[in-house]
Amino acid sequence: MDIKKYASLAFFNGLSAEDLDALAPYFTSMRFVAGTTIFEQGERAESVYLVASGEVVIRYKPMDGPPMTVTHVQPGGIFGWSAAMGNQAYTSAAICSLDSEVLCIKGETLRNLCEKNPQVGSVLLERLSLVVAERQRHRQGNVSSILANGMRQASCSGETGEN
Numbered sequence: 001m002d003i004k005k006y007a008s009l010a011f012f013n014g015l016s017a018e019d020l021d022a023l024a025p026y027f028t029s030m031r032f033v034a035g036t037t038i039f040e041q042g043e044r045a046e047s048v049y050l051v052a053s054g055e056v057v058i059r060y061k062p063m064d065g066p067p068m069t070v071t072h073v074q075p076g077g078i079f080g081w082s083a084a085m086g087n088q089a090y091t092s093a094a095i096c097s098l099d100s101e102v103l104c105i106k107g108e109t110l111r112n113l114c115e116k117n118p119q120v121g122s123v124l125l126e127r128l129s130l131v132v133a134e135r136q137r138h139r140q141g142n143v144s145s146i147l148a149n150g151m152r153q154a155s156c157s158g159e160t161g162e163n
């Protein structure tokens with residue numbers, strides 16, 4: 001795969017042409033039509049994805065509530081980071097909201113590359129940590145909104161929540 005055509009994506013900022021060449025054999029390009037589910041929440045976490053074009057929506061379904069949109073991943077953004085962290089399962093679902101092209105790399109492969117090449121690993125891990133922190137903030141905000149909305153509805157209908 002000619003990864004240099006994707007060099008302008010934010011995920012690759014700070015990497016040299018040599019670094020990109022070293023990564024190229026491990027990435028695969030995939031195309032999806034709008035509405036395609038790339039992975040489901042709870043599915044085995046194997047790969048990390050980078051949006052090259054289009055848009056992917058990340059949805060989280062709490063056990064006791066409706067699904068909520070956590071974020072819209074735009075070109076240059078990453079998702080499926082559970083695989084990079086070595087987690088067993090994805091914590092959210094990923095659905096294409098537009099026709100999309102994504103780059104895919106196995107989480108285990110990414111972890112091994114980071115260990116073997118600390119300079120590249122440092123840049124990529126920094127990108128991943130920023131995404132993880134941002135998603136957690138979005139998810140927390142969404143959960144807080146749902147709770148506040150539920151409390152308002154309960155108080156308006158006269159429910160006290162007491163038994």
